[in-house]
Amino acid sequence: MTAVPDTATPPSDTGTGVLDIVVLDYGSGNIRSAERAVARTGARVTVTADRERALAADGLVVPGVGAFAACMEGLLAVDGATVIAERLAADKPVLAICVGHQVLFGNGIEHGLEAAGCGIWPGTVERLHADRLPHMGWNTIAPAPGSSLFAGIESERFYFVHSYGVRELAEVDGRLVTWAEHGGDRFVAAVEQGPLWSTQFHPEKSGVAGGRLIANWVATLRSGPA
Secondary structure (H helix, E strand, O other): OOOOOOOOOOOOOOOOOOOEEEEEOOOOOOHHHHHHHHHOOOOEEEEEOOHHHHHHOOEEEEOOOOOHHHHHHHHHHOOHHHHHHHHHHOOOOEEEEOHHHHOOEEEEEEOOEEEEOOOOEEEEEEEOOOOOOOEEEEEEOEOOOOOOOOOOOOOOEEEEEEOEEEOOOOOOOOEEEEEEEEOOEEEEEEEEEOOEEEEOOOHHHOHHHHHHHHHHHHHHHHHOOO
16 A cells, blocks of 8 residues: 555635534444544534534535444434535535445445435445455545545545445546445445535545545635535
């Protein structure tokens, strides 16, 4: 793995003060890991389920672990799907992680049960076609050309823990899709589309490279998505 400079530092101050970022607390884990990872960029981070604070924040992080249906149920319980939709309509940045990434798609199928997702992107979250599951550990990715999320870390490895993923997503104009492969099965590893960015892997568990990725996202809160 190539060494990455430790550049997960606060974006340069442009006179707008400290950034306010909310990590949405809807009962799906890794909340504190995400909080600490984002705080290392110098932003002020709040963990909350409060709708108004989530809407008002400069950036919103939507983490998630566990089953698709359970995460979607928790998200709906705090009106999270509406919060995400309203932020996107207002061009306000959102970063979704792991199952937080998965619930952005149309639906998920786990153990024969189908559950509706947020439907922001078309696609089905389904069990990967690999002999060895879960896909747990470090893996490379194939970044989309022109990716801002992976700027400076295109050749790095990131930490994955999952058995399900999205295996088809059209790379339409304005949507950058990053791919990864496990056991010969290709799946969506990250998406960048306007103010909405998401990762199947855990940047908060991905060491210096993950810190750089989060810093890349935080930098857009000042400059706007590419």
